[in-house]
Amino acid sequence: MEDTPTPEELELGDSFARILTETTQSLVCVLDREGRILLFNEACERATGYSRNEVLGQLAQDFVIPSEEREAFSDFLDFVWRTGTSSPQVGHWKTKDGARRLIAWSNRPLDGTGLVTTGIDITDRESNRDGALEGDPEAKLVEVSRVANEHKALRRVATLVASEASPERIFTSVSAEVARVLQVNATAVVRYVGDGTAEMVGRHNRDSSAVLPLGTRLPLDDGSALAQVARTAAPARIDDWGGSTAAERFRYGYRSTAAAPIVVGGALWGAVAIASEEALPAEAESRLGEFAELVSLAVASAQARTDLIASRARLVKAGDDQRRRLERNLHDGAQARLVSVALQLRVARASLQRNPDAVPKLLEDAARELDAGLAELREIARGLHPALLVDHGLRRALEVLAERLPLPIALSVIEERLPELLEATVYYIVAEALTNAAKHADADGASVTIARDGAVLRCTIADDGIGGADPAGGTGLLGLRDRAEAVGGTLSFTSPPGQGTTIVAALPLDVT
Structure with missing residues (x-):
């Protein structure tokens, strides 16, 4: 027990790891050697109905592992800690209300941290329709392999983000990972610009690098999957391009497309899209949606870093511009009037001996100029802070x-x-x-x-x-x-x- 934390909530020192853990849609749970829960993220809370305060420091066997699977769970823990190797699993978690959720898990034992497990709830997936995975070892192994590939893809993207790679590199990596995981010909990451178009910011094409290059603006006024996502903020798919636009769509050689939203800070940021020469499988849409959720943080982090750098530059420039504008306003307005007042007062003083009758008029003119100068100063001050x-x-x-x-x-x-x-x-x-x-x-x-x-x-x-x-x-x-x-x-x-x-x-x- 010397190499695992005490049964309290695990502290994540790295800010990126902490943000990733709490914002990802994946279930993230860290266990010690006996199965005590050291970390239980928000996705785990939503899936089970238990709050982290209820389960931290408690044995997973007493809360989320069904009684009929506890022996197998203990054997799994023993194997992982004895061999030091990962062991992907598909098993059930018990919810607070007694229901069962089928979870596909990947895991890795880390000395000093615990057994880090990440999972996806596949209870309602297409691949588990009518309980197809229940009690089917071969189907479970296939699902484990698929989920493991998705998690590896996410880890590669997350590592790239943590290294502060450029946004362009992040978007291209996301496109490549989606193509690899979903085994399609072409993928893209687009950003909704706000003027009725989507800009291509990342792409991967196994067939041609000339099709839809980076920077291409795609119109969103048609029935494409990207346009549907822009309108609904929900995953969309088109199984077979047809009708009047068939020639244009088939010019690129693709038959089926799907897209899923990238949501950043609660707002629709863009989409991940895929295209294939063959019909997409029935579960492709949901898989793409789930992958888009996993990479949303990576995309957001990359863009946020670029926006921060650009924002700092704009703030410096805005400060310089404001100072120059203030200097110009003072020079052309209030300062000029005050100079005029000073000259009029000198003339009035000189006129006291030579032409005393002119002095009252000179003083009145000076007073008017002074009032106008004060008014302009007040206007400038109002612009600084009304x-x-x-x-x-x-x-x-x-x-x-x-x-x-x-x-x-x-x-x-x-x-x-x-x-x-x-x-x-x-x-x-x-x-x-x-x-x-x-x-x-x-x-x-x-x-x-x-x-x-x-x-x-x-x-x-x-x-x-x-x-x-x-x-x-x-x-x-x-x-x-x-x-x-x-x-x-x-x-x-x-x-x-x-x-x-x-x-x-x-x-x-x-x-x-």
Whole structure:
């Protein structure tokens, strides 16, 4: 027992390993030599109904292993620890309400950590329809092999992510792993851009490297599997391309396609797609969906790292631009007026002896210039941080902002006061979005809705303009996302051509 932790919750020191363990859809459970549970992730809690507090430090045999399988489970533990080798298994877990779930497991004993097991619940899978795997050793071995291959693929991708490989390399690796696991001709990772297209960011093609190269934009206005995923955020498949588009589809030589969503931070990010010359097997769609869930974290981590690097660069540039703009505004506005006041006062002093009657007029002109300079300074200060926001709150500040814009704005804003940083973040996101709508969208009107949504404040800004906003085209969308992410929030947008632009920011209410 010296080389295994005490029966308490296992501490994962590496942040990536901890995130992967808690966000993966796979069951992750770590056991000591006797079968005591040292780690029990959220997927295990969902599958069994037990909370980790109920099972940590307890024998798996007393909670999740059915009585009829306990002897076999003990033999399995003895074999793994005696030989130091992995032993993939398919067996049942007992749920809190007494039901049975069929789990396919891969495992590895690690000195100092315990027996690390990862599993997939195959109870409701196509391959176990009508209990086909129950009591069938050969079928179980086939399923074990398949699950082991999926887990090996995930580990390879996770290792690549942990090494901070480039996003392009991650996406290409994901494509290759999907092709290997599902044994298809072509695979791709696409990102939904927000303008009605999907961009090819990763691909693997066993037949040709010229078909649909990286960077290709695919339209989502048809009945393709990618378009279906974009509309429903659910796996989709097409068994046989036909109808008016058959010639175009068969030009690439593929008959069947399927796609599954990549969901990042609760939002649809993109999709993993496969294509085959032959009809896809019945379970391909669900297998692809499960694999997409496993790689979502890898894709998200790669993109998040790139976004962070780009965001830092944009923040530095934005700071420099703001300083230059402030310097220019002071130089051309308030500073020029103050210089004029100084000159007028010198003239007035010189006129006291030569032309005293002119002094009152000179002083009045100087006072007007001084008032104008102060007004400009107040305007600059308002741009830095509106006093109205501090004194009267978000709703009143946005009402005044809306009154200054050249298009009608429909406001629905929460009345309560919020943390100062949160109010300022929302104000600048809304102000920038509405300014963009007024300047670039050719919009007749816009709306702003700000309301509580659980633990977040949800802000939706929509206009009825021309749409087609491109974050890479200097529209300010990336700056808005940076503001949201700086306080731990998220920002997404949709801008189909001709259908306006909608921006949604979700910001945590506990911002300090």
